[in-house]
Amino acid sequence: MSSRKQPKGKIRPPKKPNSADAQFNDNWDRLAQAIREIHKKNASILSFEELYRNAYNMVLHKNGDKLYNGVREVITQHLEEVAVSQVVPAFPLSGASSSQTNPNGAGGANFLKVLKTVWEDHTTCMLMIRDILMYMDRVYAKTANVPLVYDLGLDLFRDTIVRSQNYPIQNHLLEVLLQQIKLERENEIIDRTNVKASIDMLLELTDASTKDTVYATDFENKFLETSSEYYRVEGQMLVGEYDAPEYMKKVDKRLNEEEQRVRHYLSQTTEPKIRNIVEEELISKHLKTVIEMENSGLIPMLRNEKMDDLGRMYKLFGRVVKGHDEMKSAISDYIRELGKAINETVTSNTTAEGGNAASGDKQTGATVAVRWVQEVLDLKDKFDKVQNLALSNDKAFQTSFNEAFEYFINKNSKSPEFISLFIDDNLKKGLKGKTEEEVDSVLDKTITLFRFIGEKDVFERYYKQHLAKRLLLGRSVSDDAERGMIGKLKVECGYQFTTKLEGMFNDMRISSDTMTDFKEYLDKSVLEKPKLDLSVTVLTSTFWPMNLSASPRCNLPPELTKACGTFQNFYLGRHSGRRLTWQSNMGTADIRGSFKARKHELNVSTYQMVILLMFNDKQDGESLSYEQIKGESDIPEADLKRNLQSLACAKYKILVKEPKGKEINPGDQFNFNNDFTAPLQRIKIQTVASKVESEGERKETREKVEEARKHQTEAAIVRIMKDRKTMEHNLLIAEVVKQLQSRFMPNPALIKKRIEALIEREYLERATGDRRVYNYLA
């Protein structure tokens, strides 16, 4: 500071001790007086610059601490006075705010109002004081590391008023606030502005030790505690008094109210906490109770399709951790239960008919299947609707629903057959009178059920059988629908699944071409023309579900045998190296029958034709016994029974059976029914084609499926091993399961057996060191 302009004369050394002190005292007196004036709301008489300069000088002369402490004292003093003169007299009557004499909390409200004024006055004053002491804030407070003067004011307010040691202001304040909130919860109208002012005040004050707001340390916990107590009581009361939809409405309302409350006069930080409390007390604790409420819980809601209530439940329960889980498991259980019921009606029906499907009312067998599928579809529709309308398509719910469906559908071992039968039924007759879209939607739905089936290979087998019958017997209503269905299956299961089905279609097409050629060939040839029109469908044996080795024998009439021979010559002439096997159990024939009344054209199966032709040689009234027919025709017994049944016991009785009855038994006598009449010229004799399998047949199908699975499993194992060369047992099993599960769920024991079989046949070997590892042998 060496400078040339010193003459102006600051005589520094002597001034310091005495006159600085004196000046300080002088200045301080004036400042203190000014602060007091500010407190008295007389700020307008003060000169700001002067006071600022005073403070400035004090700080400049290193008296910051004195000034600071002095200010603290003056403010404290003032606040003490305020506490005594204003706050304490405003205490709500008799201290206990819960007292019944003061039900609407008017005293409390008044108390809050006083506190609000006090607070507002204090903050205004502090703003002015801060202005005066700005220099102190800037220079002293920073270096001395003490709170700025405004914050000092807040701290002082906290310690002398809000947490006063001398008066129970804090207790009163908290009690009054809680009481006000309680009143509002009970639908009283309170003065929210006063409550808000107090809350804001608490929010602005900081707790010295936690650095958190006083609101958080003093008020919030108490508030949450009382709320949780309040809602515990309310929850119990509501659960006892209301049914589930009503209860949920109340809860919804409460949640909204609390949210509103927080928004209006509490801190945003409280929002999640209070929400948790309400959720905990009103939802979590009563989850099960509400779900299981009789006549109004989750299940009745589902039963009565109360979408609004379900939606509300979904929304509310989604708020708590286990809510949706509980709902999901409850609904899944319900689905399983319903599914079980459906399964049970079906099984009870089928068992009632006895395992004797061959002779029972077969139509019912199919109806049972159709009904089962229809019921499952209805159930699925219903839950899809629930899912859509109430559960906002929640994926998790969808999955658990699907699991439930899968569970009970696979619980019914006949489900693949039933679904195939259902499709069969629809493609055969159900589609009449339905538009293409309807057909499509029915089939689409069926596909969704198909997805649930674990044993897709079983389904494939049945579907093939049913499709074969539809194609050969010309039962299919629409080729497009058939192809559409196969297309859908292809999308679901891939190319492999449907190659054979498509192959069947191909055979049909090629056969019709072949037949045209055959006709030409006959026209041109010099050979004797057969006396009948023969139409042959050539099937590729691997595509069609039939048993070549056990090709059914049957003694065909000579005309027919001859015609067959002609075709055989023709066909083998064109395609060398093929073998034709006649499947007489699948053919149909048009024959003309003369009855007393008129002639009829009968469309019958090949077997029926064979049977009927036997009666050609007989006199009127002469009868044939079951054994005779069986011996002459050589038709397999089950087929014979079925065909006789359709001739003698069905709608059109071409034959008359002695004794009468629905069942065909050995020893029965048959007569040609000369008196037969029918309104139509052309009659189709229905052979009951699609039916639920009998136990024996089912067993057979099972075995076939098992056999097929063995091959598929082996193929999968070899495929994998060829790729990997060496693999650990568990990994191999897992990989095989992964590859096969789109068709069926392989059993690990089965896989293990197959592996052993492959080792025996030297496709694989166990590794020398580790017996759990396999090597592939090329």
Next chain:
Amino acid sequence: SKLSQNFLELLDNDENYYDITIEVGEDPYVRIFRAHTNILCYRSPYLRRILASNNRSSNTNDLVHIRLPNISPEIFQIILRYIYGGILSLNEQDTSDILKILAAADELCLQELIDYLQGYL
């Protein structure tokens, strides 16, 4: 730029729009400056507080009058020009004057100016 020049012209020549007079210095070295509250407000937190508390006390359209006796007119002139124009040339000043400016800037809470001066010294 033109902006700071225009502001300085405003400070020097304005006869119509000034709304504050500032009395600076101690007897007998007193000088009265004319200025504009809105400009002062936004340049110095100290002046803003002063003007705010003045407004609070007297809600009239009168000229505001404030006193700053502990700053010398020459120094305040420099500071005022800084407030208006955002510039000051220190080359003409000797160090003691600069220290005085610094002290005044400190009192008036002109943080930018304080930093600048300290950097310069």
